[in-house]
Amino acid sequence: MATSADRFMHRPNAIDRLGKTVVYVGELLRHPVYTRFLHWMVGIFFFLALLSGFGIYLPWIFRFFTPLFGGGAMTRLLHPWFGLGFVFFFALQAINWWQAMTWTPADTRWMKTIKDYITRSDSMESAETGFFNAGQKMMFWEIVCGSIAYVITGVMMWFPTTFGRIWVSIAYVIHDISALIMLFGIFFHIYLSTFGEPGTIQAMTRGTVSEAWAWTHHPRWYKEVTGRDPQQALTEARQRMEQQDRTA
Ligand code: HEM
Numbered sequence: 001m002a003t004s005a006d007r008f009m010h011r012p013n014a015i016d017r018l019g020k021t022v023v024y025v026g027e028l029l030r031h032p033v034y035t036r037f038l039h040w041m042v043g044i045f046f047f048l049a050l051l052s053g054f055g056i057y058l059p060w061i062f063r064f065f066t067p068l069f070g071g072g073a074m075t076r077l078l079h080p081w082f083g084l085g086f087v088f089f090f091a092l093q094a095i096n097w098w099q100a101m102t103w104t105p106a107d108t109r110w111m112k113t114i115k116d117y118i119t120r121s122d123s124m125e126s127a128e129t130g131f132f133n134a135g136q137k138m139m140f141w142e143i144v145c146g147s148i149a150y151v152i153t154g155v156m157m158w159f160p161t162t163f164g165r166i167w168v169s170i171a172y173v174i175h176d177i178s179a180l181i182m183l184f185g186i187f188f189h190i191y192l193s194t195f196g197e198p199g200t201i202q203a204m205t206r207g208t209v210s211e212a213w214a215w216t217h218h219p220r221w222y223k224e225v226t227g228r229d230p231q232q233a234l235t236e237a238r239q240r241m242e243q244q245d246r247t248a
Helices: 014-018 033-057 072-097 105-112 114-119 134-158 165-196 211-217 219-226 230-247
Strands: 027-029 208-210
Touching (some): 033 165, 211 219
C-alpha cells in the first residue's frame, strides 16, 4: 500500500508538466502544480460564490457586490454557476487528497492535545503528525460535507417550482448555515496559512516548504520523505544557530 509519502513524491501528470516547481537546497516539494492549480481554482470560485451569495442574501448590506457581477439579476443568474465551479474543482481536489486526508487513530490522539497546538506550548508538532494534521483534515471533511449540502440545497433553490415551498425554505436555511460554517473555517485557514504559521503560503505559491517548516509542523512526513529524525534535525539546527551566534 502506498504511504502518504509515496503519494506526494513527485509523479507529474499532464497539468504538472504545464508548470514548473523549483525545489531549492534545504526545501521539500509540498504541492505539485496540479494540486496548486486546483487549490486556487477552488479559492477563486469560493470567493465568487461568496460575494455573489452575499449580494443576493443581504442586498441591503452588500449592495456594492452586485454591480461587480453586472447587477442584481445577473448576480442571481451567475451565483449557482460559481457554486458549481467551486464544487467541481473541490471534487477533483478531494480525489487528489483522499488518501492523505483519511482519518487515522493518530489524528484522534492529535485532537486530544489540540490545546498544546493552539497555545503553541511545543516547539514542534506531535511526532505522529503526517502530511496533514487532524485540524487540516477536519476542515477538509467539513468542506466535503458542505459541498454536498450546497449541491442538494442549491439545486432545490434553483428549481423552486419542482420541489415546493416547504422544501425550498428548508433548503435556504441549510444552504446559508453551510456557507457561514465554511466561511468561519476559511477565515482561520487563511490566517494559519499566512500570518499564523509563517512559511506555509509558499506551499501553495511555489509548491515548496523549508525543511525546518516540515520538521516543525509535519514531523512524520519530514521523516518519511527525508529518512531523517525530525527531533535530531531540530537539535542540530539549534546547535548551528548557537555556533553562529558565538562566532558573530
Ligand atoms: C487567500 C486564500 C487562501 C490561502 C492563502 C490559502 C492557503 C493555503 C495553503 C498555503 C495551503 C497548504 C497548507 C499545507 O500544505 O499544509 C492550503 C491548503 C488547503 N486549502 Fe487553502 N488557501 C486559501 C483559500 C482556500 C479556500 C477558499 C479553500 C476552500 C474553500 C481552501 C481549502 C484548502 C484545503 C482543504 C487545504 C488542505 C488542508 C489545509 O491545509 O488546511 N483554501 N491553503
